Amino acid sequence: MWVSSLSSQEIKSHSGIAKSIAGGDRATEERYRALFASAPMAIFVCDRNAVIQDYNNHAVELWGREPVRGLEQHCGSIRLWLPDGTLLPHEQSPIGEVLRTGIPAHNVEVFIERPGGSRLPVLVNFAPLKNAQGEVTGAITSFVDITERKQAEKARRDTEEQFQVLADNIPALCWMARADGWIYWYNHHWYEYTGTTPESQEGWGWESVHDPKELPAVMERWKASIASGQPFEMVFPLKGADGAFRPFLTRIVPHRDAEGRIVRWFGTNTDISAEREAAARQQLLMDELNHRVKNILATVQSIAAQLLKETSDVELREAFDGRLVALARTHDLLVRDNWEGASLRDLLLQEFEPYQSGEGTRFVVHGPDFGLNPRAALALGMAFHELTTNAAKYGALSKPAGQVRVTWEVLRASEPSALRLKWMETGGPPVKKREHKGFGSTLIERGLSLELEGEVRVDFDPSGLICTMEIPLAAARGEK
Amino acid sequence: MMPASEQPGRGATALRVLLVEDENLVALLLEDMLAELGHTVVGPVARLDKALEAAQREAFDVAILDVNINGEAAYPIADALAARGIPFVFSTGYGKTSLRAPYSDRPALQKPFQRHELQKLFAELCP
Numbered sequence: 269m270w271v272s273s274l275s276s277q278e279i280k281s282h283s284g285i286a287k288s289i290a291g292g293d294r295a296t297e298e299r300y301r302a303l304f305a306s307a308p309m310a311i312f313v314c315d316r317n318a319v320i321q322d323y324n325n326h327a328v329e330l331w332g333r334e335p336v337r338g339l340e341q342h343c344g345s346i347r348l349w350l351p352d353g354t355l356l357p358h359e360q361s362p363i364g365e366v367l368r369t370g371i372p373a374h375n376v377e378v379f380i381e382r383p384g385g386s387r388l389p390v391l392v393n394f395a396p397l398k399n400a401q402g403e404v405t406g407a408i409t410s411f412v413d414i415t416e417r418k419q420a421e422k423a424r425r426d427t428e429e430q431f432q433v434l435a436d437n438i439p440a441l442c443w444m445a446r447a448d449g450w451i452y453w454y455n456h457h458w459y460e461y462t463g464t465t466p467e468s469q470e471g472w473g474w475e476s477v478h479d480p481k482e483l484p485a486v487m488e489r490w491k492a493s494i495a496s497g498q499p500f501e502m503v504f505p506l507k508g509a510d511g512a513f514r515p516f517l518t519r520i521v522p523h524r525d526a527e528g529r530i531v532r533w534f535g536t537n538t539d540i541s542a543e544r545e546a547a548a549r550q551q552l553l554m555d556e557l558n559h560r561v562k563n564i565l566a567t568v569q570s571i572a573a574q575l576l577k578e579t580s581d582v583e584l585r586e587a588f589d590g591r592l593v594a595l596a597r598t599h600d601l602l603v604r605d606n607w608e609g610a611s612l613r614d615l616l617l618q619e620f621e622p623y624q625s626g627e628g629t630r631f632v633v634h635g636p637d638f639g640l641n642p643r644a645a646l647a648l649g650m651a652f653h654e655l656t657t658n659a660a661k662y663g664a665l666s667k668p669a670g671q672v673r674v675t676w677e678v679l680r681a682s683e684p685s686a687l688r689l690k691w692m693e694t695g696g697p698p699v700k701k702r703e704h705k706g707f708g709s710t711l712i713e714r715g716l717s718l719e720l721e722g723e724v725r726v727d728f729d730p731s732g733l734i735c736t737m738e739i740p741l742a743a744a745r746g747e748k
Numbered sequence: 749m750m751p752a753s754e755q756p757g758r759g760a761t762a763l764r765v766l767l768v769e770d771e772n773l774v775a776l777l778l779e780d781m782l783a784e785l786g787h788t789v790v791g792p793v794a795r796l797d798k799a800l801e802a803a804q805r806e807a808f809d810v811a812i813l814d815v816n817i818n819g820e821a822a823y824p825i826a827d828a829l830a831a832r833g834i835p836f837v838f839s840t841g842y843g844k845t846s847l848r849a850p851y852s853d854r855p856a857l858q859k860p861f862q863r864h865e866l867q868k869l870f871a872e873l874c875p
Contacts, residue, residue, distance in 0.1 A: 555846060558841065562840075565859065566841070567771065570776050570777035573776075
């Protein structure tokens with residue numbers, strides 16, 4: 269209760285004063301007077317019976333009164349109070365003990381009651397005065413106002429309390445570690461979730477709530493962050509008090525001092541089981557939807573097959589089946605990416621897959637990565653199917669040496685900006701212009717123009733069919 | 749023209765094919781396709797319990813197994829077929845990568861069906 273921090277400077281100046289007083293000649297007394305009057309602290313001197321002999325102006329300021337010299341004892345204040353709020357009667361002041369034993373008392377914290385009732389916090393030092401024989405002749409007491417220091421301490425405590433409240437109330441687990449990674453504090457949620465004690469978790473004790481299979485990977489990355497100073501982000505499971513593991517997103521950031529050195533690490537762990545479950549449910553729904561759609565397509569296929577049973581036109585039935593399958597496979601591509609879109613390249617390669625030769629020379633596909641939105645993917649999927657089937661029946665793919673070359677680019681200079689694609693067939697039989705438009709042409713030309721506001725041109729060039737399409741970017745582009 | 753690798757034609761042998769499918773029209777389609785290829789259909793069976801019985805007791809060379817029978821996964825039937833050493837093909841509307849272990853590498857017939865795909869799979873399973 270008596271002890272608080274005191275700088276070595278303060279101790280030295282008190283002994284300095286005591287020594288000056290011990291010396292007895294006039295010059296010394298002059299020095300003593302000057303020191304006594306100008307010292308930056310309150311000082312009073314008393315005799316061996318604790319009767320106050322003298323005091324300086326500072327003491328008057330802090331006491332708020334001028335005690336009668338040679339009469340009052342122990343202390344010049346109206347009343348003294350201890351930090352715990354209890355009264356300290358003057359006779360019980362530490363000065364009594366100091367006078368009796370000759371042993372100084374340092375850094376005593378008391379409150380001086382002033383006229384008007386206010387209490388001033390002061391830090392007091394008592395030094396005995398001794399004669400040449402070593403007997404105690406009195407004591408010199410010095411004290412300083414520590415109001416500011418106490419306010420600063422309270423402010424710090426308040427901030428710390430606020431921080432604790434914050435840390436214990438944010439819905440994540442959080443903790444702090446030294447620069448070397450040794451964790452010295454966890455918030456309330458950590459202990460609540462894991463069901464552990466501070467003793468078991470401090471330092472590297474958190475290993476106990478990790479999945480042993482995942483721990484090596486986590487440790488490697490955490491240690492790498494500690495070494496490099498880079499923030500850390502990772503998802504891994506943590507064991508709850510019930511023994512079950514749940515996935516947590518963990519983020520750790522370093523805190524640096526003014527020189528840029530890391531002084532501590534702040535970490536949070538957020539339970540993402542709800543998000544994971546939601547994502548899994550979403551995936552499940554998408555799969556179910558995909559399954560449903562395909563079943564419907566198979567049903568349609570079956571109905572058509574029954575109707576087409578009357579015709580012995582195998583080609584017709586296979587063409588029909590082919591179109592349904594193209595639709596279904598485009599659908600698959602879209603579901604794979606959670607209906608966000610499909611890559612133009614993937615769409616083409618999927619359509620070409622059944623026709624790929626061993627050397628892979630039948631197709632040349634070239635253009636920037638382009639994500640199509642679902643609508644564009646379906647429309648283009650149908651168009652590519654028609655072009656491919658046509659090439660297989662009458663064009664480049666009907667000959668082993670034939671080649672289909674597809675190139676595309678994004679034109680930003682045009683107004684509006686557009687995706688331009690060119691389909692070029694070579695090495696096929698001589699091209700004959702068709703007299704009437706079949707369903708295939710309709711699908712290609714109308715499908716793209718109606719649904720995507722695209723412009724399509726089909727050229728029956730003698731060397732091979734050329735199809736060019738220009739689709740407004742807004743109609744073609746997906747999110748990614 | 750069909751892609752070069754998959755010319756149509758009759759299968760080498762007439763197979764007895766167990767068909768497990770809960771949707772009538774889809775079953776009809778498969779029955780027709782199998783008949784065209786010269787094979788005989790055992791079934792079709794639309795219920796999981798009846799399918800399990802058939803899988804364990806009937807005599808057949810290969811099975812086409814719908815992955816989802818009335819909302820339930822048909823893997824127990826696959827187990828029974830695997831135990832008997834009888835080859836089988838999954839028929840599915842789910843994408844290519846959705847078969848559960850230990851069947852993730854098993855052949856799957858995608859809906860809607862393609863004749864040449866069916867033929868190819870049977871040729872591989874019953875050479």
